[in-house]
Amino acid sequence: xARLVSFALVAALILCTVSVVAADTKIVKMRHTDxxxxxxxxxxxxxxxxxxxxxxxxxxxxxxxxxxxVRLDQKAAYMINHAKKVYSKLDLPLDLxxxxxxxxxxxxxxxxxxxxxxxxxxxxxxxxxxFAKGYKMTMTSAMSTMESTVWATTDVKVDLSKYKEMMKEFxxxxxxxxxxxxxxxxxxxxxxxxxGSMTVMxxxxxxxxxxxxxxxxxxAPASGYExxxxxxxxxxxxxxxxxxxxxx
Numbered sequence: 001x002a003r004l005v006s007f008a009l010v011a012a013l014i015l016c017t018v019s020v021v022a023a024d025t026k027i028v029k030m031r032h033t034d035x036x037x038x039x040x041x042x043x044x045x046x047x048x049x050x051x052x053x054x055x056x057x058x059x060x061x062x063x064x065x066x067x068x069x070v071r072l073d074q075k076a077a078y079m080i081n082h083a084k085k086v087y088s089k090l091d092l093p094l095d096l097x098x099x100x101x102x103x104x105x106x107x108x109x110x111x112x113x114x115x116x117x118x119x120x121x122x123x124x125x126x127x128x129x130x131f132a133k134g135y136k137m138t139m140t141s142a143m144s145t146m147e148s149t150v151w152a153t154t155d156v157k158v159d160l161s162k163y164k165e166m167m168k169e170f171x172x173x174x175x176x177x178x179x180x181x182x183x184x185x186x187x188x189x190x191x192x193x194x195x196g197s198m199t200v201m202x203x204x205x206x207x208x209x210x211x212x213x214x215x216x217x218x219x220a221p222a223s224g225y226e227x228x229x230x231x232x233x234x235x236x237x238x239x240x241x242x243x244x245x246x247x248x
Contacts, residue, residue, distance in 0.1 A: 027054070030049055055220060056162070058073065059225075086233075114141050115139070116183040117137070119135065120134075136148075152188060191212070194209065
């Protein structure tokens with residue numbers, strides 16, 4: 001469950017951290033989660049990198065042993081599980097209603113539909129070498145609540161139009177995320193820092209933070225924005241995806 005919320009947080013932060021240039025762009029972020037206990041199970045503190053590769057019409061997100069690829073040129077997306085060496089190919093535009101058994105999409109939406117609110121704080125500060133403005137972001141669902149403060153800069157030139165198109169498809173890989181993409185358009189510039197907490201079942205509060213460590217032009221990833229050779233192509237299965245997010 002906490003991993004599902006973490007997925008939502010990562011997606012939110014990635015959406016605000018984009019520099020689209022002619023060459024491919026590599027974005028690396030470090031996420032920290034404090035130790036916590038939920039439903040009697042203790043979870044240690046965790047530091048984890050996430051990496052986003054951006055090409056002119058393609059995007060690759062690497063996080064938590066999974067890779068997500070969006071290919072606008074192919075009108076396709078891929079979900080890759082490296083531990084099991086399998087992947088699922090999905091047609092664009094994504095529609096989870098067409099990929100789930102009858103009634104499952106509605107049930108999933110009722111449980112995991114996120115309500116997202118972004119509000120400018122009217123504050124600014126220096127973050128690293130960037131002048132940044134602050135925003136309050138709140139995400140709520142039937143199972144969790146997340147509140148965070150994010151800092152974004154306009155010091156770096158950006159062109160978000162094509163990236164936002166790809167990011168919306170990425171967000172659709174999990175139910176309830178479409179509103180997030182719309183609301184995050186209120187954040188101006190690139191996010192360079194965030195800190196907050198999420199409250200999950202039983203009232204457990206988990207502190208999280210994330211910081212961009214690098215944004216740089218780089219050669220395309222070795223995968224070439226394709227599933228690795230030798231991986232098995234399997235039909236998309238929503239229940240398996242949820243288990244992967246929960247670390248089961």
